[in-house]
Amino acid sequence: MYLMRSARIWYLYFGVILMVFMCFMVNFGVWCPNENEQKLENLLARYRDQIKEKDKEVREAGDKLRTSEKKIQDLILNLEVRGKNNRVFDQSMPVIYAITPTYNRSEQKAELTRLSQTFLHLPNFHWIVIEDSALRTKLVTNFLNLCGLSYTHLNILTPKEVKLKLDDPNWLKPRGVLQRNMGLSWLRKNLNPEKQPGVVYFADDDNTYDLKIFAEMRQTQKVSVWPVGLVGSLRYESPVVKNGKVTGWFTYWKPDRPFAMDMAGFAVNLQLFFQYPEVEFSNYVKRGYQESTILSGMKITLDDLEPLADHCTKVLVWHTRTETPKLKNEDRLNRKFGHGSDPNVEV
Numbered sequence: 499m500y501l502m503r504s505a506r507i508w509y510l511y512f513g514v515i516l517m518v519f520m521c522f523m524v525n526f527g528v529w530c531p532n533e534n535e536q537k538l539e540n541l542l543a544r545y546r547d548q549i550k551e552k553d554k555e556v557r558e559a560g561d562k563l564r565t566s567e568k569k570i571q572d573l574i575l576n577l578e579v580r581g582k583n584n585r586v587f588d589q590s591m592p593v594i595y596a597i598t599p600t601y602n603r604s605e606q607k608a609e610l611t612r613l614s615q616t617f618l619h620l621p622n623f624h625w626i627v628i629e630d631s632a633l634r635t636k637l638v639t640n641f642l643n644l645c646g647l648s649y650t651h652l653n654i655l656t657p658k659e660v661k662l663k664l665d666d667p668n669w670l671k672p673r674g675v676l677q678r679n680m681g682l683s684w685l686r687k688n689l690n691p692e693k694q695p696g697v698v699y700f701a702d703d704d705n706t707y708d709l710k711i712f713a714e715m716r717q718t719q720k721v722s723v724w725p726v727g728l729v730g731s732l733r734y735e736s737p738v739v740k741n742g743k744v745t746g747w748f749t750y751w752k753p754d755r756p757f758a759m760d761m762a763g764f765a766v767n768l769q770l771f772f773q774y775p776e777v778e779f780s781n782y783v784k785r786g787y788q789e790s791t792i793l794s795g796m797k798i799t800l801d802d803l804e805p806l807a808d809h810c811t812k813v814l815v816w817h818t819r820t821e822t823p824k825l826k827n828e829d830r831l832n833r834k835f836g837h838g839s840d841p842n843v844e845v
């Protein structure tokens with residue numbers, strides 16, 4: 499009897515212990531493995547979603563950071579270019595005014611880039627750019643705005659009757675005449691050579707210039723001259739210098755011209771344009787006589803000429819003419835796919 503009762507108590511005791519143990523297992527997720535795996539899956543899925551979201555946020559923040567970095571980089575680069583050229587002119591040093599006619603064609607921006615990056619090396623320099631166009635173009639406006647130089651942007655269209663046509667040989671009509679004249683008008687209207695001395699140079703947009711020639715021409719008293727390379731179908735043309743004076747011209751083509759040299763081969767003291775306020779270039783003078791027209795108009799004689807570049811023995815300026823780029827594959831692309839290269843990319 500006693501034994502039976504104590505056995506029952508033991509069963510009860512074990513029963514209670516078992517129940518407590520099972521409750522414990524269920525409560526702490528050790529038991530019911532299927533339900534537990536499900537929980538874990540859900541938890542993982544939630545974490546995966548959260549990670550994806552965070553990933554997206556990080557990527558977006560990275561993109562924003564990269565855009566800002568690019569902007570900062572551009573600003574730093576611009577500052578470097580703009581900061582290089584001090585636009586506050588040194589009053590004691592003559593300013594060089596370069597007059598550059600330019601016109602729209604596929605290599606225009608390349609020419610202007612090369613030219614401007616030569617000029618950026620010069621102190622006391624002002625660039626007068628005159629477009630041969632009815633309106634100032636967006637390309638040249640934006641270009642000048644960022645070029646880092648002190649500049650003036652003008653425009654005047656060459657009328658049809660004096661304009662070179664696409665298939666004309668380049669010698670048929672003069673180029674840049676009205677544009678250079680407009681540059682001269684601007685000088686006469688806006689400058690005072692008594693206040694700040696200056697030197698004027700006609701810098702076509704397709705030539706190549708050694709910096710040394712600018713340092714030399716800055717001290718021009720009346721008119722300075724020097725050789726020009728790759729012009730007149732010769733390796734170079736040059737003033738002939740004897741005992742430090744110009745006595746004539748080394749050129750094959752029309753050596754009898756009063757000033758038988760290219761536009762790139764001389765610079766003029768600013769004062770002379772005020773002394774002779776009517777002097778300008780003309781579309782109606784004989785071919786090769788532009789330089790002679792302007793210098794004769796100022797009563798310049800050979801004796802007045804100041805030979806530079808080591809008595810005209812060095813070539814520091816080249817009449818490089820850029821080859822017209824062939825873009826025929828643009829048309830081919832257009833025929834094949836209905837469009838050529840992206841017109842939004844400025845070249």
Ligand code: UGA
Pocket residue numbers: 598599600601629630656661662668669671672673674677701702703704760761762786817819
């Ligand atoms: C040569 C001389 O080097 C030029 O100084 C001179 O103006 C020219 O001959 C001429 O006979 O008139 P070249 O290389 O044949 O030069 O001429 P370009 O370089 O084609 O033109 C001279 C300047 O005028 C350049 O700055 C050019 O951009 C500009 N131009 C040319 C225009 O403004 N409009 C045009 O239709 C063509």
Ligand code: MN
Pocket residue numbers: 702704705817818819
């Ligand atoms: Mn040229």
